[in-house]
Amino acid sequence: MSARQAVAKTYKLYLGGAFVRSESGRTDPIGGVNVPRGSRKDVRDAVKAARAAAPGWAKKTAYNRGQVLYRFAEALESRSDRSDEIDEAVDLLVHYAGWTDKLAAVMGGVNPVAAPFLSFSSPEPTGVVAVLAPDSPDVLGLVREIAPALAAGNTVVAVVSRTKPLRPLDLGEVAGVSDIPGGVLNLLSGRLDELLTPLCGHRDVNAIIDATYDDDVAKTVDELAAETVKRVSRPSPHTDSLTRLEPLVELKTAWHPVGS
Amino acid sequence: MSRSLTPVNRVGVEERAAALGRRSIKTTAKREGIRLATSMIDLTTLEGSDTPGKVRHLCAKAVCPDPSRPELPSCAAVCVYPSLVGVAAAALEGSGVAVASVATGFPAGQTSLKVKVDETREAVAAGASEIDMVISRDAYLRGDDRTVAREIEAVKEACGSAHLKVILETAELPTYAHVRHASELAIAAGADVIKTSTGKASSGATPGVVLVMLEVVRDHFERTGRVVGVKAAGGVSTTKAALHMLVLVKETLGDEWLTPDRFRIGASSLLNDLLMQYAKLDGGHYGRAEDFSKE
Numbered sequence: 001m002s003a004r005q006a007v008a009k010t011y012k013l014y015l016g017g018a019f020v021r022s023e024s025g026r027t028d029p030i031g032g033v034n035v036p037r038g039s040r041k042d043v044r045d046a047v048k049a050a051r052a053a054a055p056g057w058a059k060k061t062a063y064n065r066g067q068v069l070y071r072f073a074e075a076l077e078s079r080s081d082r083s084d085e086i087d088e089a090v091d092l093l094v095h096y097a098g099w100t101d102k103l104a105a106v107m108g109g110v111n112p113v114a115a116p117f118l119s120f121s122s123p124e125p126t127g128v129v130a131v132l133a134p135d136s137p138d139v140l141g142l143v144r145e146i147a148p149a150l151a152a153g154n155t156v157v158a159v160v161s162r163t164k165p166l167r168p169l170d171l172g173e174v175a176g177v178s179d180i181p182g183g184v185l186n187l188l189s190g191r192l193d194e195l196l197t198p199l200c201g202h203r204d205v206n207a208i209i210d211a212t213y214d215d216d217v218a219k220t221v222d223e224l225a226a227e228t229v230k231r232v233s234r235p236s237p238h239t240d241s242l243t244r245l246e247p248l249v250e251l252k253t254a255w256h257p258v259g260s
Numbered sequence: 261m262s263r264s265l266t267p268v269n270r271v272g273v274e275e276r277a278a279a280l281g282r283r284s285i286k287t288t289a290k291r292e293g294i295r296l297a298t299s300m301i302d303l304t305t306l307e308g309s310d311t312p313g314k315v316r317h318l319c320a321k322a323v324c325p326d327p328s329r330p331e332l333p334s335c336a337a338v339c340v341y342p343s344l345v346g347v348a349a350a351a352l353e354g355s356g357v358a359v360a361s362v363a364t365g366f367p368a369g370q371t372s373l374k375v376k377v378d379e380t381r382e383a384v385a386a387g388a389s390e391i392d393m394v395i396s397r398d399a400y401l402r403g404d405d406r407t408v409a410r411e412i413e414a415v416k417e418a419c420g421s422a423h424l425k426v427i428l429e430t431a432e433l434p435t436y437a438h439v440r441h442a443s444e445l446a447i448a449a450g451a452d453v454i455k456t457s458t459g460k461a462s463s464g465a466t467p468g469v470v471l472v473m474l475e476v477v478r479d480h481f482e483r484t485g486r487v488v489g490v491k492a493a494g495g496v497s498t499t500k501a502a503l504h505m506l507v508l509v510k511e512t513l514g515d516e517w518l519t520p521d522r523f524r525i526g527a528s529s530l531l532n533d534l535l536m537q538y539a540k541l542d543g544g545h546y547g548r549a550e551d552f553s554k555e
Contacts, residue, residue, distance in 0.1 A: 044546060051548075204548035228545055 017182015
């Protein structure tokens with residue numbers, strides 16, 4: 001019997017719930033396989049998909065979002081290529097699944113005011129969040145940043161690890177078979193110098209999580225964010241959950257007249 | 261009643277129309293294309309919920325589509341229901357933007373000829389200089405071309421000096437051959453402009469339909485020397501689709517047809533996409549929908 005012919009996998013971007021090649025048709029050979037090299041058009045398509053998915057994801061009840069994130073964790077748990085890093089990523093997803101219905105109580109509430117009003121604040125999703133994932137750890141580094149963004153009700157466009165993009169792109173397949181709605185999570189691979197300007201300069205992106213730990217990237221991101229008025233957060237791997245979640249919501253405060 | 265249809269090669273039309281949409285239009289050409297498309301828009305609001313306030317907002321936007329970019333041209337016209345023509349006419353007085361009104365029982369056209377003619381007269385009297393009428397598809401699909409032609413003639417007469425655009429509602433015509441036949445029928449009956457759709461049907465100005473109509477206009481012009489305009493309406497909501505239309509016009513009828521007098525695009529959401537793309541050419545950053553007012 002002849003030796004079995006191995007089936008090489010075509011790695012693809014995860015955009016709007018679909019697995020697609022880069023619109024530009026380009027690839028970069030990484031680790032012996034061709035990885036899609038995302039273009040600015042891919043960025044635009046991803047932001048469009050994320051924006052379109054944003055109202056639906058934000059409107060889901062916190063309880064439901066938690067269930068979906070938990071399901072995402074379950075799907076990741078069932079992968080065959082488990083490791084300590086993947087286990088930690090699963091635990092993180094479960095952790096943030098638990099955060100979804102606690103955000104309002106922790107961040108919002110009734111404000112004490114010295115006037116005959118009822119004043120209360122509640123956190124709302126900030127919208128479309130761009131995530132610049134670190135090069136390493138490839139999966140855990142990505143999950144650490146997308147999980148709080150999704151838990152807070154945002155939709156995400158993430159640029160995955162540039163040096164090790166294969167397993168992060170596989171994470172798209174995990175999301176694809178979980179209950180994450182199409183467009184809520186979008187994963188791009190490619191070169192940071194090409195993707196940074198169209199993504200961080202896109203007016204329809206509301207916040208940026210920069211986890212590249214790179215000073216040159218930070219400078220470019222800050223300039224683009226200032227030009228287009230968006231919030232930038234730079235969590236370290238050890239940043240606690242609440243500090244991660246805070247820049248990903250907008251607090252809405254309402255004043256209600258109470259008679260008497 | 262029998263009618264003879266000129267056969268139209270469906271595959272050939274769709275292939276050519278699609279091929280003309282594959283051009284790469286960037287930077288300077290895109291900028292000019294956006295300006296031209298803006299000047300050709302019939303900015304339209306045809307909702308049951310239209311109010312005088314909404315129409316006034318829309319008129320202001322048609323006159324000056326983006327106050328931060330005054331170099332952009334005004335739209336060609338504002339298109340409203342007959343009851344709001346007076347409001348639009350007052351808001352647009354002296355601006356050079358025309359008032360268009362749908363009439364004749366829009367969008368279905370299922371009313372009597374008397375009602376259609378009266379509605380047209382009323383809209384013209386209120387200040388509309390362009391009338392968008394629908395053909396009676398009911399009569400057309402029965403094969404009663406004479407009734408269709410008679411209605412167009414009667415409405416044309418009621419228009420007086422106002423321009424008459426005849427809506428074929430191509431989504432309800434079975435084949436391109438019927439689109440071609442109906443276009444010829446409308447032109448022969450006196451249409452100044454032939455228009456694809458009401459915007460209320462399942463599909464609108466598909467590239468294939470627009471190409472067939474442009475070819476009818478070209479053939480008619482070559483035969484008689486009479487200029488007939490074309491209006492693409494329904495479904496043209498992106499800059500890419502609008503530029504595709506301009507390429508179709510240029511390649512079928514030439515540069516002389518690339519003016520608002522001879523080609524129009526009926527649209528509501530298209531304008532914001534044009535403005536967003538134009539801002540991108542200027543500012544370098546990709547825009548977002550909420551930067552532009554809905555009306």
